[in-house]
Amino acid sequence: MRVDIVSIFPEYLAPLDLSLIGKARANGTLRLAVHDLRTWTHDVHRTVDDTPYGGGPGMVMRPEPWGEALDSLAPAEVPPPHLVVPAPTGVPFTQALAHELAAAPHLLFACGRYEGIDQRVLDHAATRMPVTEVSLGDYVLFGGEVAVLVILEAVTRLLPGVLGNAGSLEDESHAHGLLEAPMYTKPATWRGLDVPEVLRSGDHGRIARWRRDAALTRTALRRPDLLAALDLGTLDKRDMVA
Numbered sequence: 001m002r003v004d005i006v007s008i009f010p011e012y013l014a015p016l017d018l019s020l021i022g023k024a025r026a027n028g029t030l031r032l033a034v035h036d037l038r039t040w041t042h043d044v045h046r047t048v049d050d051t052p053y054g055g056g057p058g059m060v061m062r063p064e065p066w067g068e069a070l071d072s073l074a075p076a077e078v079p080p081p082h083l084v085v086p087a088p089t090g091v092p093f094t095q096a097l098a099h100e101l102a103a104a105p106h107l108l109f110a111c112g113r114y115e116g117i118d119q120r121v122l123d124h125a126a127t128r129m130p131v132t133e134v135s136l137g138d139y140v141l142f143g144g145e146v147a148v149l150v151i152l153e154a155v156t157r158l159l160p161g162v163l164g165n166a167g168s169l170e171d172e173s174h175a176h177g178l179l180e181a182p183m184y185t186k187p188a189t190w191r192g193l194d195v196p197e198v199l200r201s202g203d204h205g206r207i208a209r210w211r212r213d214a215a216l217t218r219t220a221l222r223r224p225d226l227l228a229a230l231d232l233g234t235l236d237k238r239d240m241v242a
């Protein structure tokens with residue numbers, strides 16, 4: 001997968017050299033480049049923002065540098081990149097969206113700052129490529145950079161060959177619309193707390209049942225919205241008891 005990120009703070013993206021994303025870059029699974037938006041400014045102050053039309057506090061990112069950046073990073077090509085713009089006004093970022101983005105051959109991230117990017121940049125880009133404004137949640141960050149780190153981590157771990165054990169993806173939280181059951185490792189007793197007996201029983205049927213019940217209970221308590229959205233066809237008779 002090719003990934004381009006445009007930001008006025010390229011240094012914010014330095015962690016992309018680390019850990020499994022760094023490894024995916026080193027082995028070519030991820031061809032990632034970070035670009036400074038100011039490369040596409042032409043004035044001595046390298047200006048990227050201005051006051052909002054209609055008034056109000058804060059500054060808005062001017063369209064010209066963004067237009068040139070997108071022209072340069074998304075030249076007429078088939079298929080075009082998927083433009084992802086982190087913003088609190090976007091659609092919620094979910095595991096389903098992570099899967100959708102992981103299927104794209106080329107992602108282009110535009111990191112806004114201040115009060116955001118002039119809307120015409122996104123409207124114009126949408127005539128040439130898929131554009132998705134994505135929100136991490138109902139809170140406001142200073143800018144899109146940290147959101148890109150989050151989105152890219154969720155996407156990269158879905159790429160074939162990135163996770164050592166692909167089985168990790170199968171039962172994790174959100175894989176089936178539920179939160180994952182609690183996990184334990186050795187020692188069996190720690191500070192007087194025992195690992196649930198069933199997990200040490202070796203009985204795979206009972207273990208699967210226990211994990212399913214724990215996932216349902218945890219989801220009901222913490223995320224009733226997920227439980228309400230669950231496809232009832234995925235429930236079995238024993239689940240109704242949980």
Ligand code: ADE
Pocket residue numbers: 086087088134135136137138139140141142143144147
């Ligand atoms: N930029 C600012 N706030 C954001 C949020 N909640 N999600 C994604 N990008 C953002």
